[in-house]
Amino acid sequence: MKRFPLYFVALLSYLYASVSFANEIKINFASVNINDARKQAGSEGKLLFIDFHAAWCSPCKWMDQTTFKDEKVAKLLNDHFVSVKVDIDELAGYELKNIYDIKYLPTMLVFNSQGQLLDRVEETLSPRKLLVLLEKHNAPENKVIIRHDFNTAPSAHAKNTEVIISESMQQTSDEYNKYFFQPQTKNVFRVQVGVFERYQGANEMVNALRQLFTEPVSVVNEYKDGAPIFKVRIGQFSSSEDAEKFKLILKSEYNMDGIIQ
Numbered sequence: 001m002k003r004f005p006l007y008f009v010a011l012l013s014y015l016y017a018s019v020s021f022a023n024e025i026k027i028n029f030a031s032v033n034i035n036d037a038r039k040q041a042g043s044e045g046k047l048l049f050i051d052f053h054a055a056w057c058s059p060c061k062w063m064d065q066t067t068f069k070d071e072k073v074a075k076l077l078n079d080h081f082v083s084v085k086v087d088i089d090e091l092a093g094y095e096l097k098n099i100y101d102i103k104y105l106p107t108m109l110v111f112n113s114q115g116q117l118l119d120r121v122e123e124t125l126s127p128r129k130l131l132v133l134l135e136k137h138n139a140p141e142n143k144v145i146i147r148h149d150f151n152t153a154p155s156a157h158a159k160n161t162e163v164i165i166s167e168s169m170q171q172t173s174d175e176y177n178k179y180f181f182q183p184q185t186k187n188v189f190r191v192q193v194g195v196f197e198r199y200q201g202a203n204e205m206v207n208a209l210r211q212l213f214t215e216p217v218s219v220v221n222e223y224k225d226g227a228p229i230f231k232v233r234i235g236q237f238s239s240s241e242d243a244e245k246f247k248l249i250l251k252s253e254y255n256m257d258g259i260i261q
């Protein structure tokens with residue numbers, strides 16, 4: 001058997017690795033905000049896939065190195081989904097974490113082209129498991145092309161502004177775990193003023209409220225009969241009495257009904 005010098009073997013290995021890397025299919029994670037991603041998914045008749053992660057999340061890193069490098073996963077996401085990665089330690093990601101009530105990492109959300117939540121997974125997925133999830137929802141009825149623009153005919157106060165978040169945006173991973181996995185002893189009362197089936201409607205109300213009040217506004221994502229709903233709440237009061245006073249102001253001065261939460 002003919003033997004090759006070690007440097008020649010090393011060169012062949014390098015070239016093979018270079019070719020393999022060049023042929024690797026990468027997922028086209030969109031560098032857009034969620035509203036634009038929803039709009040893109042609707043106009044292209046695709047589903048929307050959102051991956052919540054953080055730099056300190058070891059399971060997230062594992063998925064980046066394995067699951068999201070799988071050729072079949074990448075091809076399916078690129079062909080039939082608009083994919084977005086959300087870093088919860090960034091400002092926009094922190095706000096989305098609150099809106100979608102993200103308590104565990106990684107968390108993956110799947111929406112149809114109409115912006116309706118189809119699935120929520122709060123665990124680390126292997127390539128095979130993620131493929132099963134994606135193929136489950138990759139159906140024609142979930143990929144209807146939406147002809148209208150999400151930003152058409154906005155309310156008088158609606159702008160592309162962010163939701164106000166009352167908590168600190170500089171949480172470390174330890175603070176994150178402490179906040180979400182330990183019981184909260186301090187009661188905070190807010191006035192709920194709107195409930196929406198789609199985030200876009202809740203976001204428009206938030207923008208309108210920002211024009212009127214200095215109190216913090218938040219959006220809470222919950223589920224009713226398996227479908228997502230978005231509740232808009234205003235204020236951050238230490239007692240129900242203070243919240244009730246603010247509720248009366250909303251009614252008397254702005255003719256706005258609310259309930260204490």
